[in-house]
Amino acid sequence: MDVFRTLGKQLKSHPALIPLFVFITIGGGMCATYVGRLALRSPECSWDRAGNPEPWNNMKPTAQYKLFTVNQDYSKLKKDRPDF
Structure with a gap:
C-alpha cells in the first residue's frame, strides 16, 4: 500500500501525469x-x-470467430472443407 501512497503524492504534485496513467x-x-x-x-x-x-474441425463454416470483419456476411458462406 505504500506504493499507492507514494504514487498519489506524486500525482498530486504533478497533475499532468494523470492522463498518462x-x-x-x-x-x-x-x-x-x-x-x-x-x-x-x-x-x-x-x-x-x-x-x-x-x-477447429467442429467449427461451422458460417461461424464468425474473427474480432472485426468488413462487409462479410458469414450466414451466406458455403461449406468448403470435408467432414472428418
Missing part, C-alpha cells in the same frame, strides 16, 4: 481483454486436449 491503465486493460478473448474463443487455441484436441 489513465491511458496506460485503459491500454493494459484492453490488452488483457483481447488476450483473454484469444485464449478462450479462438478456434486455434485448445485447452481440452483429452476431450476435443482439434476444435
Whole structure:
C-alpha cells in the first residue's frame, strides 16, 4: 500500500501525469481483454486436449470467430472443407 501512497503524492504534485496513467491503465486493460478473448474463443487455441484436441474441425463454416470483419456476411458462406 505504500506504493499507492507514494504514487498519489506524486500525482498530486504533478497533475499532468494523470492522463498518462489513465491511458496506460485503459491500454493494459484492453490488452488483457483481447488476450483473454484469444485464449478462450479462438478456434486455434485448445485447452481440452483429452476431450476435443482439434476444435477447429467442429467449427461451422458460417461461424464468425474473427474480432472485426468488413462487409462479410458469414450466414451466406458455403461449406468448403470435408467432414472428418
